[in-house]
Amino acid sequence: MTISMDFLDKLGIRGDMDAVHTGTKSSGSRKHGVFESYSPVDGKLIGKIYKASKSDYDAVVKTSQQAFVEWRKIPAPQRGEIVRQIGNKLREYKEPLGKLVSYEMGKSLQEGLGEVQEMIDIADFAVGLARQLYGLTMHSERPSHRMYEQWHPLGVVGIISAFNFPVAVWSWNSLIAMVCGDVSIWKPSEKTPLSAVACFHIIKDVLAANKVPEGTLAMIVGDVAEVGEPMLADDRVPLVSATGSCRMGKRVAEVVGKRLGRSLLELGGNNAIILTENANLQLAAPGVVFGAVGTCGQRCTTTRRLIVHSSIYDKVKEMLLKAFGGLRIGSPLDEKNHVGPLIDKDAVKMMQAALMAAKDQGGKVIFGGEILDGFESGCYVRPAIVEAKNSMAVVQEETFAPILYLLKYDGSVEDAIKVQNDVKQGLSSSIFTDSLRQAEAFLAASGSDCGIANVNIGTSGAEIGGAFGGEKETGGGRESGSDSWKAYMRRQTNTINYSTHLPLAQGIKFDI
Numbered sequence: 001m002t003i004s005m006d007f008l009d010k011l012g013i014r015g016d017m018d019a020v021h022t023g024t025k026s027s028g029s030r031k032h033g034v035f036e037s038y039s040p041v042d043g044k045l046i047g048k049i050y051k052a053s054k055s056d057y058d059a060v061v062k063t064s065q066q067a068f069v070e071w072r073k074i075p076a077p078q079r080g081e082i083v084r085q086i087g088n089k090l091r092e093y094k095e096p097l098g099k100l101v102s103y104e105m106g107k108s109l110q111e112g113l114g115e116v117q118e119m120i121d122i123a124d125f126a127v128g129l130a131r132q133l134y135g136l137t138m139h140s141e142r143p144s145h146r147m148y149e150q151w152h153p154l155g156v157v158g159i160i161s162a163f164n165f166p167v168a169v170w171s172w173n174s175l176i177a178m179v180c181g182d183v184s185i186w187k188p189s190e191k192t193p194l195s196a197v198a199c200f201h202i203i204k205d206v207l208a209a210n211k212v213p214e215g216t217l218a219m220i221v222g223d224v225a226e227v228g229e230p231m232l233a234d235d236r237v238p239l240v241s242a243t244g245s246c247r248m249g250k251r252v253a254e255v256v257g258k259r260l261g262r263s264l265l266e267l268g269g270n271n272a273i274i275l276t277e278n279a280n281l282q283l284a285a286p287g288v289v290f291g292a293v294g295t296c297g298q299r300c301t302t303t304r305r306l307i308v309h310s311s312i313y314d315k316v317k318e319m320l321l322k323a324f325g326g327l328r329i330g331s332p333l334d335e336k337n338h339v340g341p342l343i344d345k346d347a348v349k350m351m352q353a354a355l356m357a358a359k360d361q362g363g364k365v366i367f368g369g370e371i372l373d374g375f376e377s378g379c380y381v382r383p384a385i386v387e388a389k390n391s392m393a394v395v396q397e398e399t400f401a402p403i404l405y406l407l408k409y410d411g412s413v414e415d416a417i418k419v420q421n422d423v424k425q426g427l428s429s430s431i432f433t434d435s436l437r438q439a440e441a442f443l444a445a446s447g448s449d450c451g452i453a454n455v456n457i458g459t460s461g462a463e464i465g466g467a468f469g470g471e472k473e474t475g476g477g478r479e480s481g482s483d484s485w486k487a488y489m490r491r492q493t494n495t496i497n498y499s500t501h502l503p504l505a506q507g508i509k510f511d512i
């Protein structure tokens with residue numbers, strides 16, 4: 001299939017691009033090498049972007065700090081109006097940006113477009129939110145006193161994002177932070193830097209037309225040592241919102257925690273679907289297969305474990321072998337295909353190593369797993385099904401690839417929930433059952449320990465309206481909808497005395 005590259009022109013992706021974007025301007029040193037972005041779709045070089053230096057990072061923080069002094073003074077509904085215009089720009093560029101996300105990251109075109117739609121949805125959400133940054137009022141215990149709380153912006157928010165959602169995670173963070181009155185600096189993944197630059201090209205005119213202070217929305221592309229680590233240790237950045245592996249999150253928590261800064265962590269998952277003896281398998285089949293192979297197994301919410309009741313195990317196994325056998329693997333830009341490539345050859349190696357480990361640990365690969373010939377990028381694999389035990393070391397880890405572990409359970413739904421919870425991560429979970437009792441047991445306090453628990457829906461593909469995130473080693477952060485905005489603001493409790501006395505709380509007497 002020949003791919004037309006028109007979308008790159010529409011997005012201004014050409015030449016060697018600057019590493020630092022502060023809104024309408026771009027800059028950055030050109031002495032620290034470049035990131036070359038190769039497409040996993042066809043192995044071709046898409047473009048190059050210079051790497052920023054530590055001094056570029058310092059300069060961008062200073063610019064953003066200055067922007068914050070101005071930006072926090074703008075009334076929140078006016079900030080929301082600018083986000084509304086950003087949302088409209090994203091609508092205009094949905095197709096080319098969706099194509100670039102698909103081409104640079106390797107997810108299907110439908111999912112690339114869906115990712116941009118998520119940005120549009122979050123922009124709409126943020127516009128409404130701009131008029132709803134509510135605080136509570138309380139009754140004071142003292143006469144003629146008024147007590148209430150208000151929410152103020154924090155300042156500079158650092159955003160670190162993963163390769164698999166190259167643009168949406170930025171919008172979840174930065175557009176919400178923007179209406180909250182914060183400014184943000186984004187360090188995108190070094191694996192997908194061009195999708196990040198494209199976002200800044202798209203929003204540039206809106207920022208210029210509204211005279212948004214330079215640095216209110218900023219982006220810097222660079223090595224972890226020059227940009228990432230300095231951001232973690234930087235007192236000028238009160239909140240670091242980091243999306244990525246548990247390993248990275250532990251490092252962020254350690255360094256940011258040491259300076260008593262705030263971190264918002266969105267880390268790895270080890271998500272399971274439970275199929276009880278009462279599951280509607282017709283409903284479950286697409287949920288399981290999409291969850292396991294969608295984005296070639298590279299979603300934080302990918303279904304990695306399928307916990308199946310012994311009474312239906314053989315039927316489910318047969319159903320999966322048939323469904324996996326019918327998967328079409330190939331260019332994600334060709335809408336006929338179900339599965340595209342992994343992000344790079346390292347990811348392919350990691351998948352092979354996990355399959356080897358699974359065999360060594362007593363697992364049985366019953367389908368797929370092989371690297372597919374005939375693709376220039378060398379990144380295409382056949383999704384695998386492995387019969388395994390939950391206690392196996394490899395099953396306990398997140399391998400960012402399409403491997404579905406098939407686990408059998410006997411007994412009650414409580415036994416299945418125990419297996420589901422018996423991993424270190426706690427992101428997404430789901431149960432397929434027509435039994436109300438089983439569904440409620442799964443959702444109860446003694447049920448799933450994950451941040452997301454679904455009934456008769458798979459583990460992946462969350463809507464923006466809910467708070468997104470997970471427990472345990474997934475990091476505990478919540479982003480996107482609901483009241484996640486509170487993470488980007490500081491709460492202030494105010495008590496006003498309009499009496500002529502100064503009574504103390506708790507009735508304490510202090511006369512002078």
Ligand code: NAD
Nearest residue numbers: 161162163188189224228229244245248266267268269300
């Ligand atoms: P990664 O941890 O390798 O990298 C993520 C980001 O962290 C990159 O931008 C990287 O440069 C940066 N980084 C790494 N070390 C750093 C350090 N010491 N200081 C500062 N920055 C540092 O992850 P990845 O391979 O890009 O993405 C896949 C992982 O992300 C998976 O584990 C997946 O589950 C997770 N993820 C989680 C969510 C979620 O919302 N929970 C969403 C998407 C991806």
